[in-house]
Amino acid sequence: KRMVQRHVIVRQLKSLEALGGVTNICSDKTGTLTQGNMVVRKAWLPGFGTLSVAGTAAPFDPTVGDVGRRPEQPREIDFRAEDSEGEVLSALENHARDSPLLGDFLNIAALANLATVHQTGSPLEWHARGDPTEVALQVFATRFGRNRLALQDRWRQLAEFPFDSDVKKMSVVFEDTQHGKTHLFTKGATERVLPSCTAIRDEAGHVPLTDAQRADILANVEALARLGLRVLALAGRADIGPVDGHAAPDRTDLERGLVFHGLVGLYDPPRPESAPSVRKFHRAGVSVHMLTGDHPETARAIAIEVGILPSRMGEIAADVARTMVMTAAEFDRLSDGELDTLQDLPLVVARCAPHTKVRMIAALHRRGRFVAMTGDGVNDSPALKQADVGIAMGQAGADVAKEAADLVLTDDNFASILNAVEEGRRMFDNIQKFVLHVLACNVAQACTLLVGLVFKDGSGRSVFPLAPVEVMWIVMVTSGLPDMALGFEAAAADIMDRPPQDMKAGIFTWELLLDMLVYGLWTAALCLAAFLLVLFRWGDGDLGQNCNGAYSPACDTVFRARATCFASLTWFTLFLAWEMLHMRRSFFRMQPRAGPGSALTQWLADVRRNKLLLWAVLLGFATIFPLLYVPGLSTRVFRHTGITWEWGVVFVGAGLFFAGCEAWKWAKRVYFRRAAARAGGGRGQDLDSESRVFGAYFDGDRGGVALDSRIDSEATVLEKNSKPRNLKV
Numbered sequence: 022k023r024m025v026q027r028h029v030i031v032r033q034l035k036s037l038e039a040l041g042g043v044t045n046i047c048s049d050k051t052g053t054l055t056q057g058n059m060v061v062r063k064a065w066l067p068g069f070g071t072l073s074v075a076g077t078a079a080p081f082d083p084t085v086g087d088v089g090r091r092p093e094q095p096r097e098i099d100f101r102a103e104d105s106e107g108e109v110l111s112a113l114e115n116h117a118r119d120s121p122l123l124g125d126f127l128n129i130a131a132l133a134n135l136a137t138v139h140q141t142g143s144p145l146e147w148h149a150r151g152d153p154t155e156v157a158l159q160v161f162a163t164r165f166g167r168n169r170l171a172l173q174d175r176w177r178q179l180a181e182f183p184f185d186s187d188v189k190k191m192s193v194v195f196e197d198t199q200h201g202k203t204h205l206f207t208k209g210a211t212e213r214v215l216p217s218c219t220a221i222r223d224e225a226g227h228v229p230l231t232d233a234q235r236a237d238i239l240a241n242v243e244a245l246a247r248l249g250l251r252v253l254a255l256a257g258r259a260d261i262g263p264v265d266g267h268a269a270p271d272r273t274d275l276e277r278g279l280v281f282h283g284l285v286g287l288y289d290p291p292r293p294e295s296a297p298s299v300r301k302f303h304r305a306g307v308s309v310h311m312l313t314g315d316h317p318e319t320a321r322a323i324a325i326e327v328g329i330l331p332s333r334m335g336e337i338a339a340d341v342a343r344t345m346v347m348t349a350a351e352f353d354r355l356s357d358g359e360l361d362t363l364q365d366l367p368l369v370v371a372r373c374a375p376h377t378k379v380r381m382i383a384a385l386h387r388r389g390r391f392v393a394m395t396g397d398g399v400n401d402s403p404a405l406k407q408a409d410v411g412i413a414m415g416q417a418g419a420d421v422a423k424e425a426a427d428l429v430l431t432d433d434n435f436a437s438i439l440n441a442v443e444e445g446r447r448m449f450d451n452i453q454k455f456v457l458h459v460l461a462c463n464v465a466q467a468c469t470l471l472v473g474l475v476f477k478d479g480s481g482r483s484v485f486p487l488a489p490v491e492v493m494w495i496v497m498v499t500s501g502l503p504d505m506a507l508g509f510e511a512a513a514a515d516i517m518d519r520p521p522q523d524m525k526a527g528i529f530t531w532e533l534l535l536d537m538l539v540y541g542l543w544t545a546a547l548c549l550a551a552f553l554l555v556l557f558r559w560g561d562g563d564l565g566q567n568c569n570g571a572y573s574p575a576c577d578t579v580f581r582a583r584a585t586c587f588a589s590l591t592w593f594t595l596f597l598a599w600e601m602l603h604m605r606r607s608f609f610r611m612q613p614r615a616g617p618g619s620a621l622t623q624w625l626a627d628v629r630r631n632k633l634l635l636w637a638v639l640l641g642f643a644t645i646f647p648l649l650y651v652p653g654l655s656t657r658v659f660r661h662t663g664i665t666w667e668w669g670v671v672f673v674g675a676g677l678f679f680a681g682c683e684a685w686k687w688a689k690r691v692y693f694r695r696a697a698a699r700a701g702g703g704r705g706q707d708l709d710s711e712s713r714v715f716g717a718y719f720d721g722d723r724g725g726v727a728l729d730s731r732i733d734s735e736a737t738v739l740e741k742n743s744k745p746r747n748l749k750v
């Protein structure tokens with residue numbers, strides 16, 4: 022339930038716990054790492070030039086921002102230059118009317134488009150409905166007065182071939198009621214649209230498309246994608262003859278012989294939380310991969326912005342860089358064997374289709390990784406099922422995807438995955454603490470009772486150091502209540518600073534088993550020592566007759582010794598619950614950094630933090646007195662008797678108990694520090710975090726070939742140049 026506030030719906034409680042052990046996260050880009058609110062930033066129309074939209078932070082409002090124009094193609098423009106946007110156009114509607122080239126381009130943008138953008142409410146506000154990509158195009162067309170709603174008087178839709186992430190394009194058939202002609206309008210990923218194009222539109226009209234022009238177009242796509250823009254190609258075919266919308270016309274038959282009209286570049290800014298979340302995942306030892314349907318250059322630029330790829334891509338050897346960013350086609354060309362020989366699997370897979378996600382999971386599994394995968398599409402179900410933890414999107418996600426998933430993010434936000442992982446680790450930790458406490462207490466009781474069998478009275482019967490009712494009481498009340506309270510313990514401060522737990526080992530790690538023995542045996546040793554000292558050292562050593570059964574004056578020493586043993590075990594059980602708050606940190610310094618107050622106030626605050634545990638411990642403390650001193654209850658039921666000076670033994674035992682536990686934790690800390698230093702191989706804390714995370718990739722010896730390190734700078738330049746100039750709120 023608490024997860025709902027953190028924007029996560031848990032469909033499988035088990036998977037939340039599993040999420041704590043995730044080593045690799047494969048995330049979508051659009052809407053998850055990015056905001057999913059797109060704006061058209063660039064458009065290129067052959068023969069008309071490059072348009073730039075700047076100064077808008079309001080994605081739905083077509084009246085905000087300027088449109089600039091330069092006569093060159095995008096590949097010829099240095100977008101870092103001050104004047105890269107060119108001359109600002111005024112009266113955009115007139116431009117659209119006067120230039121048939123621009124007019125046709127905008128018609129495709131507005132009509133091959135199911136989104137609506139309109140003004141409603143009072144005061145009037147711009148609203149949009151539909152797919153973000155299409156909303157952006159609709160807003161762009163509306164800037165020039167070409168809103169689909171306005172065009173509907175003249176254009177009548179006859180058929181639609183919908184978009185899906187496998188075909189990566191969509192087409193519509195419209196009838197121009199003014200001229201009675203039928204047209205096909207297509208938009209989509211360039212490499213899906215361009216092959217169906219045979220001509221290109223420019224000032225001269227339609228001219229056949231040459232190979233040189235195709236190469237030109239692709240160079241322009243790259244130039245725009247490098248800015249982190251999603252690039253779509255617009256194309257169309259005029260006068261296709263009669264089409265019967267009811268007869269389900271053949272898609273491949275119509276989507277050919279198209280005329281290329283130009284490109285649009287849409288920007289979908291990363292969510293502000295994405296980069297910090299990726300950084301936190303890296304600190305937590307979790308690798309983040311981005312599997313996106315977008316163009317590799319777009320994917321690369323965004324991946325650099327959110328830190329999935331290092332900003333210093335240019336320093337990475339070319340062959341390494343090539344395996345860091347792959348297209349699905351490149352990825353799928355490699356056999357399973359070849360994938361397994363790669364030093365690292367790609368961090369970014371572009372142009373991803375749903376089945377590529379399944380192969381990625383399989384490849385990660387073969388490397389023994391524990392994988393969480395996001396998905397929103399109808400075809401993502403196999404990947405979501407295959408992943409150790411499948412995560413669906415609550416807003417953009419298809420219902421089938423949600424059904425196949427273990428978790429649903431209600432806000433589609435990548436940062437919410439981080440919350441879920443943290444919650445998973447907390448749950449795992451608390452289960453481990455709970456189990457360790459139960460087991461250590463059991464070991465303590467069992468050893469005390471077993472060793473106690475050695476002491477036999479005159480009739481040859483063993484004298485129990487603990488009576489059965491005492492043991493029951495400790496199991497059910499003294500240890501039971503704190504055990505429950507441990508489940509509510511908050512996450513440790515460093516919970517996201519350590520590597521994921523090994524899900525194959527589960528909670529029963531070597532550390533836990535050793536802890537169980539150490540705490541259990543130490544508790545048993547102290548309890549037995551208390552029993553024996555009170556009985557033989559300071560008492561008369563009289564084991565009496567049948568002292569397990571009933572009180573008699575002869576059993577007085579045994580009853581006192583038993584009471585001391587019981588009081589000790591009660592206290593140690595309670596203290597051990599407190600020691601469980603952190604597996605390695607000292608109970609007296611729970612927080613890594615002391616706050617403003619002294620160590621004592623800090624400690625008091627830490628102890629008070631888990632209220633339930635505090636009450637459970639205090640209750641356990643308080644109840645021991647009636648159990649010892651209420652006549653009848655004490656001797657008849659619990660088979661012990663009130664003690665006096667023996668409390669001194671309990672106090673000293675408590676001191677030794679803490680000393681022992683703390684010494685053991687200290688030894689563990691030293692051991693793990695050394696182990697970490699060895700594993701770090703001297704690569705110290707002083708390195709910047711990028712070198713730490715991506716150190717394996719920056720390998721000087723490989724002779725890094727300077728790649729295009731302009732990518733990141735251009736994306737930031739684009740950001741800077743487009744700071745809102747006349748932002749309306």
Ligand SMILES: Nc1ncnc2c1ncn2[C@@H]1O[C@H](COP(=O)(O)OP(=O)(O)OP(=O)(O)O)[C@@H](O)[C@H]1O
Pocket residue numbers: 049050051052152154155184185186187189190191208209210211251252253312313314315316373
């Ligand atoms: N509405 C659309 N009409 C036509 N083509 C589109 C549309 N939306 C996206 N495309 C094209 O399909 C490509 C892949 O889009 P897809 O929706 O599969 O990716 P995505 O799911 O948005 O990205 P991600 O996988 O990162 O979430 C886009 O890069 C774009 O070229």
Ligand code: NA
Pocket residue numbers: 049050051314397398
């Ligand atoms: Na997607």
